Amino acid sequence: MAPKTAAQPPSRLQSELARRILQMLKAQNAPAGHRLVELDLCAAFNVSRTPIRGALQLLAAEGVISPREGRGYVLAKAVQDIPEVASGEDEEDTALFAAMADARARGKLPDQFTQQELVRRFDARLPSVMRVLRLLAELGLVERRPGNGWGFIADSARVLSESYAFRRALEPQMLLQPGFKLDRTWSDKTRAVHEKLRRKPWRPGDGADFHAINADFHEQLARCSGNRAMLKAAQQQNQLRDFLSGQWDYPMDQVHGAIDDHLEILAALEAGYADKAAALMLHHLTTSASQSQKDQPGTTA
Known part of the structure; x- marks a missing residue:
């Protein structure tokens, strides 16, 4: 018997097709049990069956779809409950984004730089550098300068202040x-x-762990709103905060205060008091904005 070989990682095309298939299903608001037909997918994306099958196998490995005997694949659950599938490019860009954020926080990334300098400094590919720079430009953090130059637009204190002003208008609504x-x-x-x-003994690093919990709280409430524009805006604000304060270890008193605020907002929503929850959210963001002016570089809202 021939020895088993290690499973080959998915190709870039398969990963990209998996992501695009999921995007299509989300646009269709496909329910659990929705059947995926290979020939239809081949026609939709103008590719042969081989890469489509690879993409479907990737989605099955992620638990997005399930095989059905004689029927190919069906959605394992409602599409709105399924997170996006990251492509190889997504992972590359995420790593570069985090590295640039860390370098900026430590004062190692200057106000002015070129694309080529980023390629050399972070050992990154130019396409990834350009995608991350476009994202940072959309977030209002950088702007293009003459030639291949780029520069940060404002200091982090001003950016966070503007972000909180926007969020106070957005999130209660x-x-x-x-x-x-x-x-x-x-x-x-x-x-x-x-x-x-909230209950566990406090340890160094717990404040940094709260960053992900906090981001999920605000983004999921945006998703519950049913308003896609609001969800996109909330996601962009999370990306902005990831860059500015994702590496910061929040102090215990601020984390506990934010947790208490979050739980109070949840309790109001569960009781059906949307007006009260909105007022609590406004108070939460206002308090956090005031705290952020004292405790750069991070915030807890």
């Missing part, structure tokens, strides 16, 4: 949208995560 529907499964899960961190 998310909770008042006519289509707002609290995801009870998520709210139960996030409450348990918040309460666990």
Whole structure:
């Protein structure tokens, strides 16, 4: 018997097709059990069956779809409950984004730089550098200068202040949208995560761990709003904060205060008091904005 060989990683085309298939299903708001037909996908993306099969196998390995005997694949759950599948390029860009954020926080990334300098400094490919720079430009952090030059637009204190002003207008309104529907499964899960961190003995690094919990809290409430423009805006604000303060270890008192605020907002939403939840959100963001002016580089809202 021939020895087994290690499974080959998916090709870039397969990863990209998997991501595009999922995007298409999300646009269709496909329900659990929705059948995926190879020939239809081949026609939709103008490719042969081989890369489509590879993409479907990748989605199956991620738990997005399930095989059905004689029927190919079906969606394992409602498409709105499925996170995006990262492509190889996504992972490359995420790593570069994090490296640039860390370098900027440590004062190692100057106000002015060129694309080629980033390629050399971070051992990155030029296409990835350009994608990350375009993202940072969309977030209002950098702008293009003459030639291949780029530069940061403003200091982090000003950017965070402007971000909080925008979020105070956005996030309370998310909770008042006519289509707002609290995801009870998520709210139960996030409450348990918040309460666990609130109870545990404090250790160095716990403040940094809260960054992901905090980002998920605000983004999921935006998703519950049913307003896609608000969700996109909330996601962009999370990306902005990832760059400015993702490496910061928040102090215990700020984390505990933010946890208490989050739990109070959840309780109001679960009780059906959207107006109260919106008022609590506004107070939460206002308090955090005031705190951020004292405690650069990070914030906890």
